[in-house]
Amino acid sequence: MKSIEEHLKTWTLEAAQLLKDSFENTLTITYKSHIADLVTDMDKNIEKFFIDKIQHTFPAHKVLGEEGYGDQIEGKSGVIWIIDPIDGTTNFIHQQANFAISIGIYENGVGKLGLIYDVEGNNLYFAKEGEGAYLNEKKLPQLEKVTLSEAVVGVNATWAGPNRRINHENVQQIIRKSRGTRSYGSAAIELAYVASGKLDAYMTLRLSPWDFAAGLILLQEVGGIVSRTDGGPVQLLEQNSILASKPGLHNEIIEHLT
Numbered sequence: 114m115k116s117i118e119e120h121l122k123t124w125t126l127e128a129a130q131l132l133k134d135s136f137e138n139t140l141t142i143t144y145k146s147h148i149a150d151l152v153t154d155m156d157k158n159i160e161k162f163f164i165d166k167i168q169h170t171f172p173a174h175k176v177l178g179e180e181g182y183g184d185q186i187e188g189k190s191g192v193i194w195i196i197d198p199i200d201g202t203t204n205f206i207h208q209q210a211n212f213a214i215s216i217g218i219y220e221n222g223v224g225k226l227g228l229i230y231d232v233e234g235n236n237l238y239f240a241k242e243g244e245g246a247y248l249n250e251k252k253l254p255q256l257e258k259v260t261l262s263e264a265v266v267g268v269n270a271t272w273a274g275p276n277r278r279i280n281h282e283n284v285q286q287i288i289r290k291s292r293g294t295r296s297y298g299s300a301a302i303e304l305a306y307v308a309s310g311k312l313d314a315y316m317t318l319r320l321s322p323w324d325f326a327a328g329l330i331l332l333q334e335v336g337g338i339v340s341r342t343d344g345g346p347v348q349l350l351e352q353n354s355i356l357a358s359k360p361g362l363h364n365e366i367i368e369h370l371t
């Protein structure tokens with residue numbers, strides 16, 4: 114019998130192929146909360162694809178998905194698959210690159226398996242609680258301390274301007290002190306980049322559980338530090354503004370932010 118891990122990986126590769134095949138077709142694009150909040154028929158199809166498989170194979174498991182086809186989740190008990198069928202929908206539409214399938218599987222609130230698949234890049238980031246994190250077949254090393262002056266920080270450019278949620282002058286200081294900044298347009302990929310050392314830190318406003326559920330597990334396995342931008346602990350089932358980073362650097366950035 115196949116394990117959850119094997120199913121998760123197999124289904125993800127099948128879903129990724131559906132996404133690649135869809136490049137040949139015309140997408141149906143609609144807006145959600147506002148004109149920049151896009152959703153396509155493929156976001157919905159991929160979420161339904163996973164839910165069908167999970168319900169059939171693991172009927173006791175619950176699903177929390179961005180597009181709302183999953184279960185009504187009241188609390189953290191039991192096994193919950195937290196699914197973002199396409200993280201980086203704007204990139205999917207505009208670039209056909211830099212988008213990911215992101216899935217975190219939690220049991221009673223504890224992260225067990227985390228998977229982020231960069232579809233166009235064919236890069237599978239995978240972590241299992243207590244057993245480490247991998248990029249494709251290669252085990253990722255533990256993250257080492259770094260200072261802000263040697264760090265490349267993932268941050269969205271909109272942060273640097275006037276912003277009602279965070280003091281943008283503090284953000285400007287972080288940007289000025291860092292070695293450089295990058296913005297990829299997919300929170301899941303950016304968290305996977307911190308876990309694999311391609312970014313030294315990533316900070317972002319108001320992510321939803323499906324944006325960070327998998328990334329948290331990857332980061333936990335490589336010694337990454339993740340908190341809310343106010344320094345408090347991330348709440349799994351809520352929206353959180355998040356700072357994920359290498360050790361050492363986390364404190365340095367939090368001091369600027371708070």
Ligand code: IPD
Nearest residue numbers: 199200201202203298299300301
């Ligand atoms: C979005 C992306 C984006 C982040 C947004 C997310 P979606 O997810 O991760 O990088 O800045 O906050 O909502 O809607 O493309 O799945």
Ligand code: CA
Nearest residue numbers: 151152179202
């Ligand atoms: Ca979305």
Ligand code: CA
Nearest residue numbers: 197200201324
């Ligand atoms: Ca997302």
Ligand code: CA
Nearest residue numbers: 179197199200
């Ligand atoms: Ca999404």
